[in-house]
Amino acid sequence: MTQSVMVQVGQCGNQIGCRFWDLALREHAAINQKGIYDEALSSFFRNVDTRTDGDGIDIYKGKICSLKARALLIDMEEGVVNEILQGPLRDVFDSKQLITDVSGSGNNWAVGHKLYGCQYQENIVEKLRRTAEHCDCLQCFFVIHSMGGGTGSGLGTFVLNVLEDEFPEVYRFVTSVYPSGEDDVVTSPYNSVLAMKELNEHADCVLPIENESLFNIVSKIHQMTNSGKLGSTVKQNSLITSSAGGIRTDQAKPFDAMNNIVANLLLNLTSSARFEGSLNMDLNEISMNLVPFPQLHYLVSSLTPLYTLADVNIPSRRLDQMFSDAFSKDHQLIQADPKHSLYLACALLVRGNVQVSDLRRNIERLKPSLQFVSWNQEGWKTGLCSVPPVGHSHSLLALANNTCVKPTFMELKDRFMKLYKKKAHLHHYLHVDGMEQSCFSEAVSSLTDLIEEYNQLDVSKGRPRTDPPRLKIAI
Amino acid sequence: MSIVTVQLGQCGNQIGHEVFNAICSDFHSTHGLCSKKENESYQEACKERFFSEEKTGVPVARAVLVDMEPKVISQTVSMAARSGCWKYDHQSHFCQKQGSGNNWANGYSVHGPRHKDAIMNLVQKEAEKCDRLSGFFTVMSMAGGTGSGMGAFVTQCLRDAFPASFILNQVVWPYGTGEVIVQNYNSVLTLSHLYQSSDALLVHENDAIHKICAQLMNIKQISFRDVNRVIAHQLGSVFQPTHTSESAVRYSRNPLGDLMDSLVPHPEFKMLGLRNIPQMSENSLAYSTFTWPGLIKHLRQMLIAHAKMEEGINWQVRPPLPGLPVSQKCSPSRAPHFNTSVANLAILRGKDVQSVDVGGFRDAALYTSWLNPQDAFNVWKTPRAFNKYEKSAALVSNSQFLLKPLDDIVGKAWNMFASKAYVHQYTKFGIEEEDFLDCFTALEQVLSSYASL
Numbered sequence: 001m002t003q004s005v006m007v008q009v010g011q012c013g014n015q016i017g018c019r020f021w022d023l024a025l026r027e028h029a030a031i032n033q034k035g036i037y038d039e040a041l042s043s044f045f046r047n048v049d050t051r052t053d054g055d056g057i058d059i060y061k062g063k064i065c066s067l068k069a070r071a072l073l074i075d076m077e078e079g080v081v082n083e084i085l086q087g088p089l090r091d092v093f094d095s096k097q098l099i100t101d102v103s104g105s106g107n108n109w110a111v112g113h114k115l116y117g118c119q120y121q122e123n124i125v126e127k128l129r130r131t132a133e134h135c136d137c138l139q140c141f142f143v144i145h146s147m148g149g150g151t152g153s154g155l156g157t158f159v160l161n162v163l164e165d166e167f168p169e170v171y172r173f174v175t176s177v178y179p180s181g182e183d184d185v186v187t188s189p190y191n192s193v194l195a196m197k198e199l200n201e202h203a204d205c206v207l208p209i210e211n212e213s214l215f216n217i218v219s220k221i222h223q224m225t226n227s228g229k230l231g232s233t234v235k236q237n238s239l240i241t242s243s244a245g246g247i248r249t250d251q252a253k254p255f256d257a258m259n260n261i262v263a264n265l266l267l268n269l270t271s272s273a274r275f276e277g278s279l280n281m282d283l284n285e286i287s288m289n290l291v292p293f294p295q296l297h298y299l300v301s302s303l304t305p306l307y308t309l310a311d312v313n314i315p316s317r318r319l320d321q322m323f324s325d326a327f328s329k330d331h332q333l334i335q336a337d338p339k340h341s342l343y344l345a346c347a348l349l350v351r352g353n354v355q356v357s358d359l360r361r362n363i364e365r366l367k368p369s370l371q372f373v374s375w376n377q378e379g380w381k382t383g384l385c386s387v388p389p390v391g392h393s394h395s396l397l398a399l400a401n402n403t404c405v406k407p408t409f410m411e412l413k414d415r416f417m418k419l420y421k422k423k424a425h426l427h428h429y430l431h432v433d434g435m436e437q438s439c440f441s442e443a444v445s446s447l448t449d450l451i452e453e454y455n456q457l458d459v460s461k462g463r464p465r466t467d468p469p470r471l472k473i474a475i
Numbered sequence: 476m477s478i479v480t481v482q483l484g485q486c487g488n489q490i491g492h493e494v495f496n497a498i499c500s501d502f503h504s505t506h507g508l509c510s511k512k513e514n515e516s517y518q519e520a521c522k523e524r525f526f527s528e529e530k531t532g533v534p535v536a537r538a539v540l541v542d543m544e545p546k547v548i549s550q551t552v553s554m555a556a557r558s559g560c561w562k563y564d565h566q567s568h569f570c571q572k573q574g575s576g577n578n579w580a581n582g583y584s585v586h587g588p589r590h591k592d593a594i595m596n597l598v599q600k601e602a603e604k605c606d607r608l609s610g611f612f613t614v615m616s617m618a619g620g621t622g623s624g625m626g627a628f629v630t631q632c633l634r635d636a637f638p639a640s641f642i643l644n645q646v647v648w649p650y651g652t653g654e655v656i657v658q659n660y661n662s663v664l665t666l667s668h669l670y671q672s673s674d675a676l677l678v679h680e681n682d683a684i685h686k687i688c689a690q691l692m693n694i695k696q697i698s699f700r701d702v703n704r705v706i707a708h709q710l711g712s713v714f715q716p717t718h719t720s721e722s723a724v725r726y727s728r729n730p731l732g733d734l735m736d737s738l739v740p741h742p743e744f745k746m747l748g749l750r751n752i753p754q755m756s757e758n759s760l761a762y763s764t765f766t767w768p769g770l771i772k773h774l775r776q777m778l779i780a781h782a783k784m785e786e787g788i789n790w791q792v793r794p795p796l797p798g799l800p801v802s803q804k805c806s807p808s809r810a811p812h813f814n815t816s817v818a819n820l821a822i823l824r825g826k827d828v829q830s831v832d833v834g835g836f837r838d839a840a841l842y843t844s845w846l847n848p849q850d851a852f853n854v855w856k857t858p859r860a861f862n863k864y865e866k867s868a869a870l871v872s873n874s875q876f877l878l879k880p881l882d883d884i885v886g887k888a889w890n891m892f893a894s895k896a897y898v899h900q901y902t903k904f905g906i907e908e909e910d911f912l913d914c915f916t917a918l919e920q921v922l923s924s925y926a927s928l
Contacts, residue, residue: 001544001545001546002572002574004543004889010851024571039545039546058794074509120535125791136572137571137573154541177729179861218854220781270785274549276546276550278489278656278698278700279699280485280544280546280547280574282544282573282574282576284573284574284575284577284578285574285576285655287576288576288577288578288620288657288897288900289577289655289656289657290656291897292896292897293895293896293897293899296601329625345656353699355696355697355699356685356698356699356702357685357688357689357696357697357698358696360652360685362649363653364652367652374890374894375890375891375893375894375896376656376896377887378651378652378653378654378814378887379656380653380654380656381653381655381656382654383655384699456707464704467886468890468893470885470886470889470919471889471915471916471919472919473916473919473923474924
């Protein structure tokens with residue numbers, strides 16, 4: 001069994017991370033009835049005897065003593081991390097897993113990346129190494145951050161670079177929250193585009209998330225549960241926005257519901273690697289199957305169902321509805337419509353009581369309405385995990401490598417160019433040591449190249465398919 | 476003589492487990508329908524073939540389990556132990572922490588060489604437990620990374636270490652519509668490599684088995700376990716002891732050798748397919764009766780009309796009349812209407828098996844011209860019924876029936892290769908574009924050979 005390490009950077013990254021750990025504990029508590037430290041738990045948690053000094057000795061078998069998250073919490077201001085450490089999850093984190101400072105990055109990518117990056121590099125490397133040493137077989141780093149700010153965006157991508165240099169064989173999955181059009185941070189386009197270049201070059205897979213989509217999902221659920229029609233029959237802990245059953249008993253924070261969705265995304269992504277199933281899908285398989293060309297590693301994700309009704313009998317029609325929903329634009333975690341764009345590849349990870357025939361029936365049903373690139377007409381990767389998420393009997397995570405991300409990137413570039421043409425706020429960045437105008441031009445050129453690659457693929461969309469001639473054998 | 480089974484990857488281990496289950500339950504079957512002496516003789520041969528004795532009395536499967544991640548093996552071993560009927564040797568398995576990631580190159584070039592010694596040691600130990608080793612039976616899928624890549628590597632190692640033993644690879648072909656996106660690449664790489672070191676490839680296609688589950692067994696929500704059980708039943712019906720043509724008294728002592736003799740006269744033709752009738756759910760079994768002439772007739776038509784199960788057989792297809800010019804040599808992409816065989820082997824089990832007339836299979840029109848029909852067809856029999864089927868017939872054939880499926884796979888892989896998609900994932904681990912081209916060439920050669928039968 002392999003281990004994964006979470007690296008949460010900045011305010012957004014840490015808030016999402018906090019939700020992730022809460023829900024992860026909830027999930028394992030529901031499954032692990034006997035309190036034995038098993039392989040599934042070890043993928044995210046260490047089992048530590050805290051009575052001893054220092055790091056605590058890892059206990060590999062037997063009863064759970066004290067669980068410590070395999071995580072690194074990084075923030076250049078203390079507010080968020082302190083809150084976590086004073087909250088109910090404090091025992092899950094080791095004080096040696098934190099890197100904090102006081103003044104923050106001022107929503108400035110250059111400060112995060114160049115200034116703090118340089119300053120904290122050694123510290124970061126040392127803490128990463130220590131976390132890695134506690135792992136028997138480290139498979140993946142999950143980086144969680146936002147793109148629009150300074151720390152998550154700048155320092156987060158700096159850490160990504162460090163991960164590639166220090167641990168080249170370990171996969172880097174990045175969950176990035178992209179700023180919306182009405183973002184209140186004026187410089188968010190600069191920060192995002194500068195960060196994009198790093199993601200293009202150093203990440204294995206990126207899962208872009210947009211707050212607007214998360215917000216829409218939260219509203220939709222709110223509407224459904226409060227409309228009175230379904231209110232009483234929805235299982236509270238099944239809502240993908242809910243923290244019910246987790247450790248937090250105090251007032252939920254405003255972004256909690258939205259962050260829970262992302263936390264659930266990560267849990268579902270790793271479920272087949274942690275739990276058994278008839279067709280396992282590990283993290284390295286996701287990267288292998290969904291990334292046909294190294295640059296094109298942006299995956300659009302969708303989670304269904306959003307909630308489960310409390311009635312026990314779930315007829316087959318509901319199961320099919322789950323599959324249909326996964327492709328509807330309301331369930332995607334970015335503002336995009338994959339159904340009307342071109343698919344390069346698609347992965348379906350099913351959890352719970354679903355069999356291969358259900359999966360096949362739905363793929364057959366949905367295939368005609370989706371357009372796949374000519375060289376990957378049957379580009380489906382499937383996984384079946386027997387353990388469902390908390391509160392559900394089954395669930396589906398769909399990951400699509402689809403050209404529908406292009407509009408998101410194009411808008412980002414437009415917003416960037418609006419500021420850049422006027423050289424607005426540029427001096428804040430150029431003041432920072434190591435930051436030059438060329439950083440900007442290189443970043444925007446990297447983004448332009450990426451958009452162009454998607455363009456090329458889109459152009460091939462409507463064309464009639466011509467298969468290349470096969471090799472001829474002389475008899 | 477004994478067979479050592481090597482289970483590779485998730486698919487290989489899941490199927491291998493069901494195979495031993497099927498064999499064990501047939502072993503204990505009380506519906507043998509034959510004399511006590513016959514039954515005992517059968518059981519003895521079965522035990523020698525597949526199990527070794529242990530002090531506790533519970534038979535231990537002659538198997539080596541290999542996977543690059545631990546979940547499936549631990550599940551498989553514990554399920555077997557819980558059955559109480561048989562179990563795996565608790566030391567005969569090898570696993571690592573991290574899987575091959577559906578990457579053939581990872582399985583073949585990285586995991587294979589790295590763990591070669593450890594795995595071959597386990598194989599050697601199992602081989603030494605056998606009084607006489609007939610050969611190896613490997614179970615794998617060709618879509619993933621471990622079963623396919625590592626499986627190809629292990630087969631090569633087996634060939635090098637045991638040059639005199641027979642190697643039969645059971646290969647599972649994935650569903651046409653994606654289980655794994657790079658399945659066609661992995662398949663092309665696997666098949667071309669296996670062709671060099673293996674003696675024969677016995678193929679099962681998930682699509683075909685799925686149909687059997689749906690239409691013949693009437694299973695509503697088909698799971699991989701159902702599919703694996705059907706495959707296991709089919710394999711059991713081939714590998715359980717039988718009398719060969721020579722001796723109608725003693726059970727065959729060299730199952731793999733006899734199989735190769737009967738079916739693989741030429742190294743260019745190694746692809747074997749399997750059909751087994753009747754196949755139905757246990758509930759229906761009680762209400763059905765069969766006659767040998769009926770079974771033989773169906774089986775023959777299934778062979779010549781490319782049918783994979785006994786429903787939906789195209790009875791219009793007839794063998795070409797002798798004397799007419801053979802217009803069968805068409806391109807692989809248009810499947811020949813009529814399935815020409817290189818060789819066939821019928822395995823008949825159950826009541827009144829001695830009286831069966833298999834003349835229909837000796838018709839020269841079924842076969843390619845360069846073999847004598849007397850040599851091209853063999854039949855093995857046993858009066859001992861298999862797994863509750865009063866009469867059952869299996870046909871292992873070396874014929875054109877895999878031509879179209881193989882052509883489809885090579886076509887899709889070639890299409891993807893032309894755009895160079897995913898190739899960087901393979902070059903990362905040492906499989907270069909030239910290696911791909913060599914593999915494509917090798918398989919086009921195989922396709923061409925089968926098409927020209």
